[in-house]
Amino acid sequence: MLQVFSQRKDKPHAYRFGEYQNQLAFDPIEFSISTDGKSWHSAFDEPDLEGVYCYKAPDVQPANPSDNLRKVGLMDGSRLLSTSYGTRELKMEFLFNGINEADAMLAYDALQRFLISRKAYWICFSNWPQRMYYVKAKLAAPTFAGQRIWTCEVTLTDLIGLSRSLDTSLNYENALGWGNNLPMQKLHYTFTTSSFTVYNPGDVMIDPERRGHPLKITLQGSSSGNMKITNQTTGDVFTRKGTVGASDNKPMKGSAFSGTYIIDGIRPTLDGKPDDMFTDRGVITLQIGSNSFQIENFSGTISFDFPEWWLS
Template sequence: MIKVFSDMKNKPHAYGFQEVIAGTDDENSYGFDPIEIAISEDGEHWVSIYDVPDLQGVLVADTPYVAPAKMSDTYQKIGISDGQTLLSSSYEQRELKMTVIFDGMDRNDTELAFEALQSFLVSRTPYWICFANWPQRMYSVKVSQIEQSHLTNRGFVADVTFIDQVGLSRSIGTTKEWLTNALHGFGNNEPLRLQPYDFTTSEFTVNNPSAIMIDPERRGHPLTITLAGSSSGKMKITNQTTGDYIYREQGWSGTWTLTNVNPTLNGKGDQLNVSGTHGGVITLQVGDNHFKIENFSGKVNFDFPMWWLS
């Protein structure tokens, strides 16, 4: 299971009514409820803001609300037809904003804290970020601006603007982690019952809970289909929902894998031996996808992350 957030026991939190009455001195209680954030280069190994010593007391007070999707459409005028024809449509980059607060001891403390915040968030290359108030989703971001909206000798308030590189949020983990708590949460299009992604029958249903089609060729969405077993020949994998299929004439034994658009057999390239839609591409429509595999015996696995608009 992928661990995103800190293991510290007494995380920064809003002080409770009972704490005020009892007069307890909890150094991690504040007049608001801080939101933990974590960042990762690969989406698997994460660093929480609470686990960076130089960021002690640097707290996230507000994170992006439900992020609005931003569409980019291309049209073309054809002949004398009324209006224009839609040629392509994609989700564009968008801004995500959060507010950070620091209350320190003196001006030097404040300046060091702000520099530590920049070192943590500012990078030449995009990285993944996850907000604890919506912990099932991560965003590929790059900081475009950190603006100090309020600065004193003992603290600051800073507004951080990220550019969401993809324009979509991605699940923490993939369907490999489906049976853990890594993926589950509100707004994730989850069916009432957990869906399997390992199959041993020739016909089965693969559920795509994403808000969009999984398209590894045109959209670059990761999708790995692994067949462990054997075929006597004329193997055909068909997504009957989309019409996509892959065909392999020769027989084989071992492990056959389709990683995005690249087929391999026992670790060696197999592109010359397969044919099918767009040269051998499988996509997953939103919701249920009904598959049929002919002339194969063994186990099939589908591994992919989910994508959502917000």
Template structure:
């Protein structure tokens, strides 16, 4: 079951056109190896994630010959553009099989109750070119996708968005990942006004600024340098300069900015990532007025 979201934000509920069955395959793992003369076996040199494949099967029920053409064209307008788009999952309950002698599964479709899972999505592109196979007024189209950028599911919101969300919106697995499933714990914060704090990466994938959005914004008073240390990963970023209360230091993926100007030459050129789960941070060299972390969560 699936919802399509275009890059302009427009969404299409595929349950309005039939029964969409979405199969999400595991992420490919790519292994690099080398053969060493005289050594049996092979020597693994690296392993990393490749792409993820997804398969969408659309079960269709047309009302007439003309309706088969209308359904074909509507799905083509949604699925066959050259632009990437996002796929969301839906789950259903209440399905009933056809009774003996029934010639249409419209009654069965009407029994379905769809529940969209809008807390994670995959950015995909279509890789096959199969059309609809019709058997009378019943049709089936199988569409193959691959992730077009990262192979992980991602949240459509960022960590800073969570701070303004209602707990009732955070359902299912996301609530458990964030530690708010009992609804008594406060939502995690991603803006801090102290020199030591914890940042929760609520996904199950490391957030790496080399390939993922991660923005850290620091404000405070620092006389000669500002050091941000992720004690969990051991990574340390150092800005070799001063900050006043009117200055803003930004680490935006692999860019370093002070008040909008690039300052790479005044840093140690190191990056800060976020491990899965809690990350213990400390900031030294001065006093933090505020520091924020903005990033989406990623899931295998």
């Protein structure tokens, strides 16, 4: 399980009865950042940010669809060719109440050092902990209320325009939470039968070719040739070709296999070696909700590993 937030037992919190040294009037919202979505650094674990608290995290965000339209002849209106989701801005609010003016300036500098980067990174908030956003941050100048107290607004540019699950489908239990489209029944993403259903709980189709969404299909087992994977819901087909020869009526060399076959997005490999030349270069996508699959000429296990994407 991913470790996203701090494990310290004395996390900052609002004043409780008897905590005379703690004058904090609200529960700070913890946030963590990561360059790869796997190794996380919480603001609560950054010593220089002691006393710098996020009191308002981004609200539920509206999607920003961008439509590609075309006018056709004398037809009324326009035809919708495609839609993608544009960038959007997320807002955070911070408060610091320190010892003196120097302490206040150093605290703002520490916040800037923690959030500002030439490169984008993932950020996750404890008030909606199953989702992360791919962002770049911009800090406003601090607004001082006296010499030692300031507030500051931080604007995060969400570069993808969608939120992504922290973990992937193989560990989908880590995405359990409100608003995540998950059904009551337990989901499965590893199968040993030739017919099965793969559920995409996200708000968008998983499309590794056109949208660049990660989707790794791993087959561990064997095939006598002509392996074929069909998503009957979308009509997508992936075939490891077994082209028949003109004279001997035998499958093409390389069609049969035993080992680990991986379709990572649009890149197929067999035991780690490229396998494009033996395939029809088909691409598998996952429609929103249930996807009915049929696999032919394969014996073993097949698993689907992908992150979920949501509008908010």
